[in-house]
Each structure stands twice: as C-alpha cells, then as structure tokens.
Amino acid sequence: MTFRLVYRFACLLFGWLRLLARSSAAKDVEILVLRHQLAVLHRSNPKPTFSRGDRAYSPPCYDS
Numbered sequence: 001m002t003f004r005l006v007y008r009f010a011c012l013l014f015g016w017l018r019l020l021a022r023s024s025a026a027k028d029v030e031i032l033v034l035r036h037q038l039a040v041l042h043r044s045n046p047k048p049t050f051s052r053g054d055r056a057y058s059p060p061c062y063d064s
Contacts (some may be wrong), residue, residue: 019027
C-alpha cells in the first residue's frame, strides 16, 4: 500500500518536473493539438436533438 502511494507520488512529481523543463513553444503546440482533437470530437459527435416527447419525459427522471 505504501509502495503504491510512493510510486504514484513519484510519477506525479516527475510529470511536473517534465512540464517545467519543456519550452513554451512545445506547450503551445500541445495546446493546439488538443484543441484540434476537441474540434474533431465535436464534429463527429453532434449534440442530440430532443423531441417534444423527450423533453416531457426527461424532467420527471431528474427529480428523483
């Protein structure tokens, strides 16, 4: 149990150190790539359109 906790803490610490060592340009590129991935996901999974019956059924389900 304690080994697992120490291992996770070490991984987290080394991840932060790796982030600190990266240049600003590398961080900007990562942000652009993540934004592009998010845009692709939004295009491939459009928001569902609800009919009048769906809207009438949904609120009673959320009240419980």
